[in-house]
Amino acid sequence: MKLNNSKRLERLHDRYQNGDLSRRTFLTLTAAAAAAAGLDMPWMRQALAAVEEVRFDGWGGTVQDAIDKYAFQPYTAKTKLKVVQGTFGDEDEIITKIKTSKPGDYQVIHSSGVNYYIKYVNAGLTSEINEANIPNMVNVLQPMIEPFRKLTPKLSAVPYDYGTTGIAYNTKVISPEEAKEKGAALLLDKKYAGKVGGYSDMTTRVWYAALATGQDPNNLKDMDAIWAKVRETRDLAKKFWSSGAELMDLLSKGEIVVTDAWSGRVAALQDQGAPIGYLDPAGSYAWMEDMLILKGSPMAECEELINFMLDPATSIAVAEGQSYPPSLDPTKVKLTEKIEKLPAFDKSGTMKALTFADPVYWATNEDAWTKQWNRISKGA
Amino acid sequence: MKRRWTLYDPRLAWMLVAPVFLLLIFFLVLPIAVMTAYTFFTFVTAGVETSALTTANWHEFFTDSYYSGFLVKTLRVGAMTAVLCGVLGYFPAYFIWATTFKHKWLLLLLLIVPFWISFTIRTFSWINILGEQGVINVALLKLGIINEPLPMLYNEGAVILGMLHFLLPYMILNVYVSLESIDRTLIAAARSMGCTSAQAFREVTLPLSLPGLAAGLLLCFVLAAGSYVTPQLLGSGRDALFGNLIYDTIMGELNWPMGATLSIVLFVVLGFFAAVYTRYMGMSQIVKGLAG
Numbered sequence: 001m002k003l004n005n006s007k008r009l010e011r012l013h014d015r016y017q018n019g020d021l022s023r024r025t026f027l028t029l030t031a032a033a034a035a036a037a038g039l040d041m042p043w044m045r046q047a048l049a050a051v052e053e054v055r056f057d058g059w060g061g062t063v064q065d066a067i068d069k070y071a072f073q074p075y076t077a078k079t080k081l082k083v084v085q086g087t088f089g090d091e092d093e094i095i096t097k098i099k100t101s102k103p104g105d106y107q108v109i110h111s112s113g114v115n116y117y118i119k120y121v122n123a124g125l126t127s128e129i130n131e132a133n134i135p136n137m138v139n140v141l142q143p144m145i146e147p148f149r150k151l152t153p154k155l156s157a158v159p160y161d162y163g164t165t166g167i168a169y170n171t172k173v174i175s176p177e178e179a180k181e182k183g184a185a186l187l188l189d190k191k192y193a194g195k196v197g198g199y200s201d202m203t204t205r206v207w208y209a210a211l212a213t214g215q216d217p218n219n220l221k222d223m224d225a226i227w228a229k230v231r232e233t234r235d236l237a238k239k240f241w242s243s244g245a246e247l248m249d250l251l252s253k254g255e256i257v258v259t260d261a262w263s264g265r266v267a268a269l270q271d272q273g274a275p276i277g278y279l280d281p282a283g284s285y286a287w288m289e290d291m292l293i294l295k296g297s298p299m300a301e302c303e304e305l306i307n308f309m310l311d312p313a314t315s316i317a318v319a320e321g322q323s324y325p326p327s328l329d330p331t332k333v334k335l336t337e338k339i340e341k342l343p344a345f346d347k348s349g350t351m352k353a354l355t356f357a358d359p360v361y362w363a364t365n366e367d368a369w370t371k372q373w374n375r376i377s378k379g380a
Numbered sequence: 381m382k383r384r385w386t387l388y389d390p391r392l393a394w395m396l397v398a399p400v401f402l403l404l405i406f407f408l409v410l411p412i413a414v415m416t417a418y419t420f421f422t423f424v425t426a427g428v429e430t431s432a433l434t435t436a437n438w439h440e441f442f443t444d445s446y447y448s449g450f451l452v453k454t455l456r457v458g459a460m461t462a463v464l465c466g467v468l469g470y471f472p473a474y475f476i477w478a479t480t481f482k483h484k485w486l487l488l489l490l491l492i493v494p495f496w497i498s499f500t501i502r503t504f505s506w507i508n509i510l511g512e513q514g515v516i517n518v519a520l521l522k523l524g525i526i527n528e529p530l531p532m533l534y535n536e537g538a539v540i541l542g543m544l545h546f547l548l549p550y551m552i553l554n555v556y557v558s559l560e561s562i563d564r565t566l567i568a569a570a571r572s573m574g575c576t577s578a579q580a581f582r583e584v585t586l587p588l589s590l591p592g593l594a595a596g597l598l599l600c601f602v603l604a605a606g607s608y609v610t611p612q613l614l615g616s617g618r619d620a621l622f623g624n625l626i627y628d629t630i631m632g633e634l635n636w637p638m639g640a641t642l643s644i645v646l647f648v649v650l651g652f653f654a655a656v657y658t659r660y661m662g663m664s665q666i667v668k669g670l671a672g
Contacts, residue, residue: 090631090632092426092631092632092633092634093631095427095634096427096630096631096634099427119426119427119634122425122426122427122428123427123428194531200617234617237616238534238616239534239616240616240617249507253507253511253512253513254512254513255511255512255513255533366425366426367425367426367633367635370426370632370633371633371635374628374629374632374633375446377617377620378450378617378618378620378624378625379617379618380446
């Protein structure tokens with residue numbers, strides 16, 4: 001097939017969209033071609049118009065405050081590129097919004113790791129990052145990148161932080177000794193009936209039921225036992241919370257005295273002087289979060305933003321602010337003492353001390369288990 | 381000969397009303413049609429569906445008692461809320477209508493003032509009132525009346541209370557408008573015929589205010605049965621209503637075909653009650669009530 005100028009430019013555009021070309025190279029080549037051939041391609045006006053802002057959507061609260069303060073504001077000061085922010089309480093909620101909007105409306109998502117990454121991949125919402133445009137990726141922990149690369153060899157997301165969902169308890173009611181002795185069973189202690197909380201999320205509920213029934217969360221053999229345990233927790237629980245803000249509110253107001261909880265949010269509560277203890281029982285649910293660039297985003301600008309966020313100085317400041325360890329490899333980058341003391345921090349850089357969910361195993365069961373959990377949470 | 385347009389020409393009326401019709405088609409009929417089409421789509425996996433037509437979603441709805449159970453519960457909570465609104469709302473409406481207070485507008489203004497504050501914030505405020513560390517429990521504990529905080533939050537009672545708080549002004553306004561349209565000479569006539577005040581109320585005022593009460597009941601019922609935020613904030617999972625079920629199916633399971641099916645079910649059921657009301661009472665009363 002003979003290539004004409006339009007075809008060549010279309011291919012050039014595809015390469016830019018796929019992240020194979022930097023924005024500058026693309027504009028230079030397009031402008032040169034246009035000048036030479038007098039062409040006017042449909043995307044040219046849009047492409048030549050400077051990108052002035054990048055859209056970011058995250059979890060809100062203390063986590064996003066830290067990202068805004070230590071990453072976005074300095075980034076805007078440096079590049080004049082504004083980061084327009086939105087928040088979500090539940091990531092499925094933002095996936096629905098993305099699905100119903102046009103590509104490019106939503107651009108960078110602070111996503112909950114590989115379990116969610118699959119959903120974006122299945123729904124055709126992912127982009128392809130040009131890793132050469134993110135040189136700071138060399139400092140990112142390889143054990144965190146590998147699970148993403150298994151799903152899509154060309155990445156759409158870059159791991160940014162990680163944490164655990166351990167047990168938070170009110171130290172005025174439960175002693176650290178009691179918490180340590182009972183571990184995950186604390187959530188099922190009838191003594192605290194009506195004062196127990198939990199994250200309203202299938203993965204967390206099934207994970208903790210697996211720990212309670214002595215099963216491997218990544219290879220469940222007896223689902224009936226799992227659902228029975230989930231029901232048991234539900235009957236003891238006062239409220240299943242659905243956002244970090246709600247978790248902090250319930251704990252600090254004393255509405256609940258024990259709950260599974262996100263390590264960083266508990267650290268934030270402890271910083272505020274709340275009498276809250278935190279325990280990571282054996283096999284507690286570890287997760288990672290990533291910065292996901294969606295299809296249709298201005299790739300060069302998004303990549304530049306993520307590269308800035310991964311800069312050790314930025315990343316460390318954000319990690320200290322949000323109380324979640326960064327995805328930087330501690331064997332390559334000198335981290336601070338404060339970060340080394342954060343819950344879930346893995347100083348070896350191997351991540352072997354943490355138990356992550358097997359994304360393929362969980363994705364295979366996600367639909368059926370989510371449906372069952374939704375029913376149980378409503379009393380079924 | 382070409383007919384000239386007059387002020388009362390039906391064609392002019394149609395032209396004036398056409399933009400509204402178009403808006404209704406675009407914002408109401410079209411979305412409902414799209415949702416109806418979605419009910420026949422096939423769910424593949426979270427966030428992915430195909431347009432391969434199937435009746436599986438409807439089959440699941442009609443054969444799974446989980447859904448019908450939720451529907452019944454939603455209608456029960458909606459009905460309880462509406463009846464409580466009627467009982468509690470009639471008296472303030474009657475008071476505002478009957479009072480000789482010179483600045484009656486001030487009382488009506490008090491009814492509208494809550495609408496100036498976000499509904500979500502008003503709902504959240506109940507957490508600070510009913511919670512274990514809330515005003516009521518702290519006061520009762522400090523007074524030594526109770527030893528343990530009362531469990532007033534995250535249950536059906538809290539949900540109904542939250543909805544009462546939200547819906548009561550709608551009921552009061554509807555009843556008040558209905559009372560306001562009563563010819564007061566009828567009551568004077570009843571009194572002159574020997575009725576006591578109570579008899580005049582029972583024989584004249586109450587029957588004539590029933591259309592407003594019925595309009596308020598329908599409005600409160602439909603709004604309560606379709607509510608999502610109040611059960612989410614003030615209830616536990618068990619206190620979820622049909623709206624929460626739809627939300628979870630679409631936003632949690634990312635199962636749009638089933639979510640669309642449930643949405644159409646709620647639309648048809650609530651539409652049925654509205655249609656029954658319209659058949660016997662007419663919509664004009666609700667319009668009057670909403671217009672204040």
